[in-house]
Amino acid sequence: MRITPRSSGDASRGGPPLSEGQKGERRLLLGNEAIARACLEAGVGFASTYPGTPSSEIGLIFDEISPQYGFYFEYSTNEKVAMETAGAAAASGVRSFVFMKHVGVNVASDPMMSLGYTGVRAGMVILSADDPSLHSSQNEQDNRHYARLGNLPMLEPSTPAEAKEMALAGFELSERLGCPVFLRTTTRVNHARGLVPLGDVKAPSAKGHFDKDPQRFVPVPAFARMMRTRQIERLKLMADETEGSRFNFTEGEGDVGVIASGVAYTYAREFLNGCAFLKLGMTNPLPEKTIAQFLRGKRRVIVFEELDPLLEDAVLRIAKDANPSVEVIGKRSGHLPLAFEYNPETVASLSQLVSVKGLSNILTPAKVSLPVRPPVLCAGCPHRATFFAIRRALGGREAVVSTDIGCYTLGLNPPLGMADFLLCMGSSVGAAGGFAEVTDQKVVAFIGDSTLFHSGIPGIINAAFNRHVYLLVVLDNRTTAMTGHQPHPGTGRSGARASEPLDIEALVRGCGVRNVVSVDPYELKKTIEAAKAAFDNNELTVIIARRACPLAIKKKGGEERTRYTVNAEKCVFCRTCIGKFACPAMRIDGKVAAIDESMCIGCGACVDVCPKGAIEVAK
Amino acid sequence: MKYNVLIVGVGGQGVLLASRVLGEAAMRAGHEVVMSEVHGMAQRGGSVSSVVRFGEGVMSPLIPLGGADVILGFEPVESYRSLPFARAGATIVTDTTPVPPSGVISGKETYPGIEELLGGMREAGLRVVGFEASAEAQKVGTRLAANSVLLGALCGSEALPLESSEVRSILLESVREKFRELNGRAFDAGFAIARNGP
Numbered sequence: 074m075r076i077t078p079r080s081s082g083d084a085s086r087g088g089p090p091l092s093e094g095q096k097g098e099r100r101l102l103l104g105n106e107a108i109a110r111a112c113l114e115a116g117v118g119f120a121s122t123y124p125g126t127p128s129s130e131i132g133l134i135f136d137e138i139s140p141q142y143g144f145y146f147e148y149s150t151n152e153k154v155a156m157e158t159a160g161a162a163a164a165s166g167v168r169s170f171v172f173m174k175h176v177g178v179n180v181a182s183d184p185m186m187s188l189g190y191t192g193v194r195a196g197m198v199i200l201s202a203d204d205p206s207l208h209s210s211q212n213e214q215d216n217r218h219y220a221r222l223g224n225l226p227m228l229e230p231s232t233p234a235e236a237k238e239m240a241l242a243g244f245e246l247s248e249r250l251g252c253p254v255f256l257r258t259t260t261r262v263n264h265a266r267g268l269v270p271l272g273d274v275k276a277p278s279a280k281g282h283f284d285k286d287p288q289r290f291v292p293v294p295a296f297a298r299m300m301r302t303r304q305i306e307r308l309k310l311m312a313d314e315t316e317g318s319r320f321n322f323t324e325g326e327g328d329v330g331v332i333a334s335g336v337a338y339t340y341a342r343e344f345l346n347g348c349a350f351l352k353l354g355m356t357n358p359l360p361e362k363t364i365a366q367f368l369r370g371k372r373r374v375i376v377f378e379e380l381d382p383l384l385e386d387a388v389l390r391i392a393k394d395a396n397p398s399v400e401v402i403g404k405r406s407g408h409l410p411l412a413f414e415y416n417p418e419t420v421a422s423l424s425q426l427v428s429v430k431g432l433s434n435i436l437t438p439a440k441v442s443l444p445v446r447p448p449v450l451c452a453g454c455p456h457r458a459t460f461f462a463i464r465r466a467l468g469g470r471e472a473v474v475s476t477d478i479g480c481y482t483l484g485l486n487p488p489l490g491m492a493d494f495l496l497c498m499g500s501s502v503g504a505a506g507g508f509a510e511v512t513d514q515k516v517v518a519f520i521g522d523s524t525l526f527h528s529g530i531p532g533i534i535n536a537a538f539n540r541h542v543y544l545l546v547v548l549d550n551r552t553t554a555m556t557g558h559q560p561h562p563g564t565g566r567s568g569a570r571a572s573e574p575l576d577i578e579a580l581v582r583g584c585g586v587r588n589v590v591s592v593d594p595y596e597l598k599k600t601i602e603a604a605k606a607a608f609d610n611n612e613l614t615v616i617i618a619r620r621a622c623p624l625a626i627k628k629k630g631g632e633e634r635t636r637y638t639v640n641a642e643k644c645v646f647c648r649t650c651i652g653k654f655a656c657p658a659m660r661i662d663g664k665v666a667a668i669d670e671s672m673c674i675g676c677g678a679c680v681d682v683c684p685k686g687a688i689e690v691a692k
Numbered sequence: 693m694k695y696n697v698l699i700v701g702v703g704g705q706g707v708l709l710a711s712r713v714l715g716e717a718a719m720r721a722g723h724e725v726v727m728s729e730v731h732g733m734a735q736r737g738g739s740v741s742s743v744v745r746f747g748e749g750v751m752s753p754l755i756p757l758g759g760a761d762v763i764l765g766f767e768p769v770e771s772y773r774s775l776p777f778a779r780a781g782a783t784i785v786t787d788t789t790p791v792p793p794s795g796v797i798s799g800k801e802t803y804p805g806i807e808e809l810l811g812g813m814r815e816a817g818l819r820v821v822g823f824e825a826s827a828e829a830q831k832v833g834t835r836l837a838a839n840s841v842l843l844g845a846l847c848g849s850e851a852l853p854l855e856s857s858e859v860r861s862i863l864l865e866s867v868r869e870k871f872r873e874l875n876g877r878a879f880d881a882g883f884a885i886a887r888n889g890p
Contacts, residue, residue, distance in 0.1 A: 099710075101719045103729070208730065232726075232751075265753040266715060266727035339726075339751040417756035435758040438775040438816035441808060444801040446770070446793040448703065448738035485734065488798070615697075652798055657737060660797065672836070 077120070086232070094271045102269040104233040104262045107129040108172075108200065111240035113142065114272045117170045118279035119162035119543030120146045121155035124556035128202035132172070133557055137503040140569060144277035148559050151498075151527040151613065152177035156184045163193035163253070164290060166281035168244055172200035175216045176497065182219065188253050189223040190300040191290050192307075195281065195627060197253040198246030199225070200214045202263050205379045206412035211478070211497060215380035220255040220357040224304050226311050226358035227255040228320060231338045233267040239320065239354065241272070250310055255357070261336040269467050309359050315325030320354025321363055329427055330367060332384060333377040337415045341377045344429035348375070359387050365395035375423065376403035377627040379415050391452060402426060437507040447486060452658035453674035455620035456481040456548050458594040461654055461682065463517060464544065465597075466604030472515035473508045477501035477529070479521035480555045480622075481548050486603065491519065499528025499604055506532070506541035515608060516543035522577065523553035523561040530584060536613050537547040544607045545615045549577055558625045581615045588614040595620055597681035625672045626665070634675030636691035641665045643687035654682045694747035695723075695852055696755045701766025701775045701873055702791050703740045710764065711742035713843060714852075715867060716861045718746035728753035737793075756884035762851045764842060767791045768822070772809045780817045783851035785886070787825035787838055821849050823890045828881045837871075837878035844879035848886025856883060 091110055094100060109131050112120060119387040120139070122132045132148060139146035145162075149155035152173045159171035173181060178201045185199065201219065204210040220227035228243055230236040231466065236258060243254040288296050315321065324342075328347045333341045334353040342350060349365040353359070368374060368391065376385040392399050403406050408423065409415075423430050450457045460481075473588065476482055476492040477500060484491035494504055505518035520529045525547055553559040560566060565574040581589050588610065592600045600618065608616035644665040651659045651666055656679060658672035666687075668679075680688045697714060701707045708729055715727045723746035730740050743755050760778045765771025765786030778784065788806050795801035806822075813820045826847065829837040843863055846858035860879050864872045 099719075101715050101725055101727075173873050261728060261753050264723070264729045266712075266729065267753075268719060268725055334754065339753065343749065343751040344756070416754045417752055417759070421756070431759075432756050433758040433779050436778055436780060436816045436818075438772070439812040441772060441804050441812055442802075443769050443773055443802060443834065444793050444796050446702065446737075446739045447734035449794050451736060486794075616802060650800075655794060657794065657797070661799070 076405065078084070091134060092137070092142055092179075092274060093094040096271060096273045098271045099268045100271060101266055102233050102237075103130060103266050104161065104236045104258060104264060106134065107233040107237035107269045108256075108258075109134045109507060110269070111237045112170050113274045115168055115244045116275035116277045117244070118148070118167040118277045118281070119169040120144065120171070121149045121159045122172045123149055123152045123155055123177055123201070124250065124553055124559045125177050126556060127204060127258075127260040127565060128172050128174050128200060129556040129559075130263075131200075132559060133175060136559070142277065144279050145372060148561065150562060151417070152181035153184060156181035156188070159197060160184060160188045160193065160253075161283075162281070163195050163197035164191065166195045167279060167284040168196045170198050170200070172202070175201055175203040175214055176210060176212065178216055178219055180498070181683075185219070186223050187292055189225055190292050190297060191302060192251040192303075193247065193253055194251075196247040196608065198247060198256050199253050200240075200258065203257060203259045205259050208260050211495070213380065215383070217356060217383050218381070220257065220466050223254055223255070224308060224313045225255040225357065226250060226314065227257055227355065229257050229334050229354055229356045230262055231334070231336055231352075231354070232262065233265055234269045235354065238260055239267050242320075246314065250307055258433055259414070260424040265336070280630045281343060312361075315355045315358050315360045316362050318338070318360065321360045323353065323367060324350040327369065330371045330374040331377055332364070332367070332374060332388060335379060337377045340415055340417050340420050341375070344417050344431055345423075345431055346430045348427060353384065357386070361387070361391055364388060364391050368392050368396040368399055369689065371396060371399050373400040373402060373426070374387050375427065376401060377409070377415070380411070380413070417665055422535050433437070439510065442618040448483060449486065449657055450480065450483050451624055452656055453623045453676040454480070454671045454679070455550055455594040455618065455678075456484060457654065457656060458597060458676070458678040459487065459546060459548060459600065459618040460484045460489045462594065462597055462600035463491070463604050464489070465601045466608060467515065470515055470608070472517050473512065474516040475501040475505040475508060475516065477518075477520045477524050479524055479548070481519055481521060484519070485551055488655050498524055499532060502529045502532025502545060503535060505543045505545065506536050509541045509543045518543060518545045519548055520545065521554075522547060522549040523559075525577070526562045526575075530580070531638065533581060533584040533586060533615070540613070542611055542613055544604065545613070547577060547615060547617045549617050549619040550625075551619070552622050552625045554622045554624065558622065558628060559585045577617050581617070585614050586613055588612055589617070590614070591617040591619055593620055594618040595676050596677045597678055634673075635677060636670070636675060637668055637679070637688055638691040639666050639668055639675060640687045640689050643685050645685055649684060650679055650682050650688070652681060694745065694750050695762070695850065696760045697744040697762045697764065698755055698760040698774055698777050699742045699744065699764045699766075701740055702770060703737050705766040705791075707742050707766060709866060710839050710843055711744050713859060714854070715746070716862045717740040717854045718744065718801070720858060721795045722756050722852060723747055724750050726750045726753050730795060739773065739877050741774065762846065764846055766839065766842065768806055768809050769804065772804075772812065775813065775816060775818075778816070778818055781819065783819045783821065783849050784813055784848055785821040785842060785851075785871045786824045789826040789838075792847050819851075821845055821886050823885055825882060828885065829878050832877040832881055833874045837875055840875040840878035841882035844882025845886040847879075848883035
């Protein structure tokens with residue numbers, strides 16, 4: 074058996090339960106585990122999120138331990154709702170934690186800006202997990218801008234140990250200042266693992282009381298002006314906090330200095346020689362006096378930060394007064410890149426300017442042509458069957474495919490080729506309306522079940538309201554698959570707060586759509602018929618392709634599966650199953666197609682793919 | 693001393709768990725440890741890699757090119773792809789069982805010969821422990837224990853200052869009880885091959 078994490082304790086992680094462990098003990102924790110532990114040590118009473126890489130593991134942990142631990146945790150329908158619920162909890166005097174990926178903050182930014190006005194009564198920490206290099210995202214936006222935009226204090230850890238310390242300190246800082254604290258991580262902190270010293274876990278305080286104060290919590294213009302004035306006054310307190318923060322410190326001596334933040338600090342600190350360091354952990358507001366003092370007497374200063382030159386621009390401004398002759402090396406000087414995450418090679422690129430250590434020659438092995446290995450839809454994935462059916466229903470007709478965010482974005486890859494346009498979560502539905510209005514092309518939109526609840530519904534209402542004509546296919550795999558199989562309104566909650574699954578068909582009808590059909594994508598012929606009818610009727614149509622994610626079923630312990638085989642006598646090696654359907658369980662065995670038993674999940678969708686009926690139930 | 697281990701394979705092969713076992717063993721041996729993992733989209737059958745660094749002064753979660761002391765490869769093409777990370781004289785422990793990617797299955801790309809890959813590794817100056825770990829795992833019960841075979845082989849290669857008994861016991865702590873005995877035998881099989889050859 075392949076080793077899988079044991080099922081007792083925190084099943085999603087393996088290892089001892091996160092809530093155990095005493096002060097002084099050191100554990101090898103993922104950045105996200107360290108942040109979850111910080112919440113336990115802070116006595117957080119309320120936590121909310123919408124899943125998104127690289128922040129998802131925190132939710133998987135909370136989902137498991139929150140009932141026994143006595144704090145409230147929810148998967149909210151989207152990040153905006155998560156921000157609002159957590160903001161209300163903190164306004165009621167309960168420490169709250171809301172976490173999301175960087176682009177989730179775009180969705181949550183509206184209430185977040187107002188929370189920067191109203192402030193909070195108990196500690197509130199907002200985690201923005203950024204993704205430089207776009208490991209699993211549509212962009213690599215630098216969310217440090219949000220802390221400045223919202224005038225929120227920002228902490229920026231470099232390691233899992235610091236992530237725990239800063240998350241914990243964030244709640245205290247939030248209470249001292251009376252506003253939310255922005256904790257900004259990146260993939261290489263969330264998904265790094267390091268030794269983390271534990272502190273004592275604190276009993277959560279999950280109940281508060283909301284004391285009414287409209288001048289503070291109702292930002293109508295007259296009151297909001299007062300809030301704005303208070304926010305400006307708070308900036309002075311924030312400046313004092315950052316100048317005295319233990320997260321901003323200097324190391325080493327010399328006339329060449331390095332100013333660094335985030336994971337970039339670890340690369341610079343380990344691989345640069347003979348420099349003085351100013352390590353910045355509280356980066357909004359910046360400790361301008363500390364920076365000015367560091368710049369004095371320096372001949373050259375390297376600013377080492379990923380993505381946008383926020384520190385660098387501040388350093389250039391501060392240097393004008395503090396040390397006009399200092400040479401500032403960074404992105405503006407053309408030495409360091411704006412795009413993508415840094416790594417040890419980024420440090421090596423500075424070797425003409427400064428001494429670099431611990432880097433060796435790179436081997437040059439013989440050139441061998443290696444096949445690429447992009448991620449693919451799993452064997453038996455119902456999305457593949459749906460894509461294939463829509464392609465068949467289109468026949469030779471062209472269609473603009475407006476897709477969305479989830480596993481099914483992988484439908485982009487050949488031979489499926491089912492992705493022409495994508496902006497963000499929920500965009501498939503709204504964008505389809507635009508294509509439908511201005512082109513004479515057929516328009517097909519795809520959206521997953523969790524994404525539909527997240528932000529697809531306003532688009533559907535819009536389409537019905539404005540009578541856009543296109544086909545929307547809801548890829549309903551009964552879970553939030555890509556991020557680790559989290560529940561959503563369509564599955565309902567389980568446990569003490571069990572809730573009824575929301576009926577997508579009724580929901581879509583309620584949005585004003587008249588043509589709504591539900592199909593099982595494994596029943597290929599029926600799915601093709603439903604799509605053909607939709608393309609012919611010239612009205613807005615929604616097809617709900619419902620079939621549970623096989624990975625999720627496998628996680629739960631699996632089902633009996635039917636064995637399928639290729640009848641070699643019937644197979645004419647037309648390669649439809651391999652070249653057009655492309656299930657990873659299909660193989661070539663000499664001059665016929667074959668099924669890899671170790672991968673096949675027995676869905677049977679390929680039976681109707683084969684034009685010769687050669688795929689049969691194994692006897 | 694610092695030790696840099698790069699673990700590579702295909703999403704779903706157990707790369708994360710193997711790296712966690714090594715990191716835990718390094719921690720229990722009293723080392724500083726830094727690791728880096730890839731989660732999310734890449735796990736859907738794509739190339740995946742994971743980093744374990746331990747020893748005095750490790751901070752960076754990434755290994756510099758030319759810096760890996762050990763590459764633990766779950767798939768031969770992925771092992772070859774990672775060679776720019778190896779230092780001269782590094783040890784590479786790799787399964788030689790191909791997992792053909794989609795382009796190879798559909799006939800658009802070709803999968804290189806295993807001997808060409810292993811030869812290229814040796815010519816590049818690496819110490820190569822390459823064998824059919826999946827087949828060895830099958831012998832003890834199931835191909836899916838290949839990751840235990842590889843961890844055993846890594847310990848047998850003595851490329852890292854980690855006690856093999858400690859690595860073995862952390863591995864077994866990490867698997868469900870009913871699979872412990874099987875994974876123990878898989879580890880031992882890999883250990884013996886690294887010591888004595890296949």
